[in-house]
Amino acid sequence: MKIALVGYGKMGKIIGEIATKRGHEIVAQLNETPTLENLNNPDVAIEFSNPEVAFDNIKFCLENQIPVICGTTGWLDQKPEIEKMAVENNTAFLYGSNFSLGVNLFFALNEKLADLMKNFSEYQVQLEEIHHTQKKDAPSGTAITLAEGIINNDPRFDAWKQEETKDSELGIFSVREDEVPGTHSVFYKSEVDEIEIKHTAFNRNGFAVGAVIAAEWIQGKRGNFSMKDVLFDK
Template sequence: MNIAILGYGKMGQNIEKIAEKRGHSIVLKTNIKPNQEELKKADIAIDFSEPSAAFENISLAISVQVPVISGTTGWLDDYDKVVELCKEKSGHFLYASNFSVGVNLFFKLNKYFSKLMSSVENYQPELEETHHIHKKDAPSGTAISLAEQVIKETSYESWACPPDDSQNNIPIKAYREGEVFGDHCVTFSSEIDQLSIKHSAKSRQGFALGAVMAAEWLSKQKPGVYQMAQVLDDLIK
């Protein structure tokens, strides 16, 4: 495939290395608004840009009929607009708060964990996430996805970061330390004991590999809006 990388930071650079190892070509890599004609040369676009640029990047790709996947977080107030544009243009779009295969397995585990814990009384959920000091959004998109899974399986109505005193909110504690690639922990606690599940990323390579695999998968799909869970379902058949 010919790939356009929209957002050529550390993630973009890792994506480039892995994509080339898997036999793909990078035809565009940019940290600014992509040129429309250059973007059209790509078979697919991978967006890991800034939250302020993601909506415009994704919309442009869909408008010129270039399938696009995005791992940028912090822009989801405009997500529904992208979905509508994708339907209007018969485009291909896949968003994930985290492309790591391990994290997506963690999502599956968290869904089951939350459902199991909701069947017993007096356990309260809490989330903690830690990332490097350069990450601009808090909580992370992954933490939000985890919290939303817990909400679907329990009686909680929302999440709060920083934690508040509401009994209906799941507290999320977000830390920014050093060069941590990403730690996420979901805990259910009672007065008697606590149970936790945790995922820790050791490098950016897992995220980059998952993004390239998602791009390969999306390139073979019919027009539509997809999720990383669908990619994973195909991988683990």
């Protein structure tokens, strides 16, 4: 494939290295606004930029029928509009709050555990995410996906918020520490014990490999997708 990297920071560079090793050609490495000239006619765009510019970057690509894989978080209030554009322009859009295989298995485990625990009100639920100090949004997109997985399976909750769980609002603690790629934990705590599930990323390579696999998978497809489609839909 010919791949345009829209957003060429740490993640973009790792994605470029992995894509090249898998036999693909990087035709653009952008930290500026995409245009038809600087995108250089790609088969797909992989967008890992900043929340402030993600919407406009994705919008331009979709309007020009370039499929987009997006891993930028912090802009999701505008995601329904982007999904509508993908359909209207007869192309494809795939958003992932996290592209790693391990995290997507963790998402499935989280939903299963939430369904198991929904009838045990003696357990209070709390989420925690830890990331590097350069991460610009909080809570992380991965933590939000985890929270939504619990909300969709446990009728006790109808929303999430930062800090501590209270009533029907599921709490997320966000911690920023140097050189932490990403750690996510879900706690179920009662007066007598605690159940914890946890995912720890050792580096960014797992995220990058998943993004390239998603780009390979989306070729020829139309509509809106997630990593669940890539990994689990047969």
